[in-house]
Amino acid sequence: MSTTSEPNTASQPTENIAPAEDGTLRVALAQIAPVLGDRPRNVQMHLDQIAAAKEQQADLVIFPELSLTGYFLRDIVAEVSLPRSSLEIAQIVEAASPMGLVAGFVEESRGHHFYNAALYAEAGRLVHVHRKVYLPTYGLFEEQRYFSAGKRFQAFNAARLGRVGLMICEDLWHVSAAAILQAEEVDAVICIINSPARGVGGPNIATAETYEMFARTYAQLLGALVIVVNRVGFEDGLCFFGQSLAVGPDGRVIARAPAFDESLAIVSCDLAELRRERLITPLGRDEQLLLTIEELKRIKRRRYEA
Amino acid sequence: MKLDSDQTDLTINPALVAEILERFIRNEIERTGFRRAVFGLSGGIDSSVVAYLAVRAMGPENVLAVTMPYKTSSEETLRDSRAVIADLGVQSLEVPITPQIDAYLAHMPNVSRMRLANKCARERMTILYDQSAAFEGLVVGTSNKTELLLGYGTQFGDLASAINPIGDLYKTQLRQLAKHLGVGDAILKKAPSGDLWVGQTDEGELGFGYEEVDRLLVLLVDRRWQPAQLVRAGFDAEFIDRVVRMIRRNQYKRRLPVIAKLTHRTMDRDFRYPRDWGT
Numbered sequence: 001m002s003t004t005s006e007p008n009t010a011s012q013p014t015e016n017i018a019p020a021e022d023g024t025l026r027v028a029l030a031q032i033a034p035v036l037g038d039r040p041r042n043v044q045m046h047l048d049q050i051a052a053a054k055e056q057q058a059d060l061v062i063f064p065e066l067s068l069t070g071y072f073l074r075d076i077v078a079e080v081s082l083p084r085s086s087l088e089i090a091q092i093v094e095a096a097s098p099m100g101l102v103a104g105f106v107e108e109s110r111g112h113h114f115y116n117a118a119l120y121a122e123a124g125r126l127v128h129v130h131r132k133v134y135l136p137t138y139g140l141f142e143e144q145r146y147f148s149a150g151k152r153f154q155a156f157n158a159a160r161l162g163r164v165g166l167m168i169c170e171d172l173w174h175v176s177a178a179a180i181l182q183a184e185e186v187d188a189v190i191c192i193i194n195s196p197a198r199g200v201g202g203p204n205i206a207t208a209e210t211y212e213m214f215a216r217t218y219a220q221l222l223g224a225l226v227i228v229v230n231r232v233g234f235e236d237g238l239c240f241f242g243q244s245l246a247v248g249p250d251g252r253v254i255a256r257a258p259a260f261d262e263s264l265a266i267v268s269c270d271l272a273e274l275r276r277e278r279l280i281t282p283l284g285r286d287e288q289l290l291l292t293i294e295e296l297k298r299i300k301r302r303r304y305e306a
Numbered sequence: 307m308k309l310d311s312d313q314t315d316l317t318i319n320p321a322l323v324a325e326i327l328e329r330f331i332r333n334e335i336e337r338t339g340f341r342r343a344v345f346g347l348s349g350g351i352d353s354s355v356v357a358y359l360a361v362r363a364m365g366p367e368n369v370l371a372v373t374m375p376y377k378t379s380s381e382e383t384l385r386d387s388r389a390v391i392a393d394l395g396v397q398s399l400e401v402p403i404t405p406q407i408d409a410y411l412a413h414m415p416n417v418s419r420m421r422l423a424n425k426c427a428r429e430r431m432t433i434l435y436d437q438s439a440a441f442e443g444l445v446v447g448t449s450n451k452t453e454l455l456l457g458y459g460t461q462f463g464d465l466a467s468a469i470n471p472i473g474d475l476y477k478t479q480l481r482q483l484a485k486h487l488g489v490g491d492a493i494l495k496k497a498p499s500g501d502l503w504v505g506q507t508d509e510g511e512l513g514f515g516y517e518e519v520d521r522l523l524v525l526l527v528d529r530r531w532q533p534a535q536l537v538r539a540g541f542d543a544e545f546i547d548r549v550v551r552m553i554r555r556n557q558y559k560r561r562l563p564v565i566a567k568l569t570h571r572t573m574d575r576d577f578r579y580p581r582d583w584g585t
Binding site for chain 2: 035036037038072073074075076197200201202203204205233234235236237239260
């Protein structure tokens, strides 16, 4: 896929993107246990994992949601936030170069709004920041109390991996998010999560089973690689279960990281699978985007303009 | 709404639960800089489960089981506690509380059975917290979800602890976990009792069985059924009403003392930090 000559910007017209190239991409799933509210220690943890991923010849290293801060922050949000131009982010982006890097942080905007954000960087450059759109505020979650919501699901171009969409945790629970990324013609969806274990009646944790089901379903429906990276460790009694996973475009699980333990799983993703899968089941080709847009306009008139 | 058996299913995967709880105990103890666990052992299912979990998490040499009999405590209680201690090889300490309780009673005429039970529970709490300092271990709680919801425990007594691994498990589920962990038959088969007075049993005192109330609690609390729907599904209206009132009346026991708000930032209202801050 587009390798070097084209700039990797989010506004890149999709027609100019070369299809995913043949070959294997080595993806490191950095399933860590961040320290709650201790950014310096977490930066160091990132540097250590980045070094380990490089040692294993990874092309891309992915950290979980809010990897630089921990999850259950409450009032700590404003104490660990960073602008995207911060030195700490520059430090990990530089350390990861030339690999690709996905990491989670609390982004503070110029207007002092706080976002649950995911960054993508490669070759030492920050390429894209996704701000979590769906902030769960029910049950044990209280994200809307602390975070502003992102407003888009915009894909971007990554060297080798092709067109990539980022999601953060609850984003994956909204079918519209996946539909938008399908319209964005993504080759890969990277979803970073902080999912606490709930439901212990079955062979596996119920929330883990749900994530795997979603990842497999979207991978198959989008004909795309879906990578989910979760954290481990405890915060205030919440048990983050790990079990990060990579799913191929046919919906089969390629690799699964262990439950509960920190790990750096290296996953080999065969990019030729994307082409083969889309030949066999060309769902993206047959998708009627204009029909969807017209239907959504009609529904918008009924629900918001009547 | 139809009530199918899925809705009241309290089955747990005990191996999975044990793994999570073992990691929880180790993590919560170590992140505060401790390496050891202290708890009160009564010889019942709940504290025996905590004993087995604590040993899995920290090793028997780092676990202190404290038995604190009063003169009315049954022989059975002591026998079952000693069996757990022997089976696990944990450190143990027996601290009878009769002298200090009776010294207090000598100054206090007409203490009711309930007040005596609460007094004993709080006496035991002070011993556990003192042993926490002496043994350099965190106090591990032994209250289950059924008791916490019904308020069937003494505030600042047996409800007091630093960490509680079993507070999200109903009594019915603790039985499954106890069996998996190897808790002995003598403990599994006897009627649950706080041993508050001679012949006391939980179910006799509450007026309903744990299985019966757990089935109702899981519907009310976890599956969010409304009382009227449960009446239509065949539950006794009076029973539901009683349980709902118990849950509501005892909410205070599950919270910090209420603080009169005066400033812009008040503990636990708008001064909101996680407990595991920076650890």
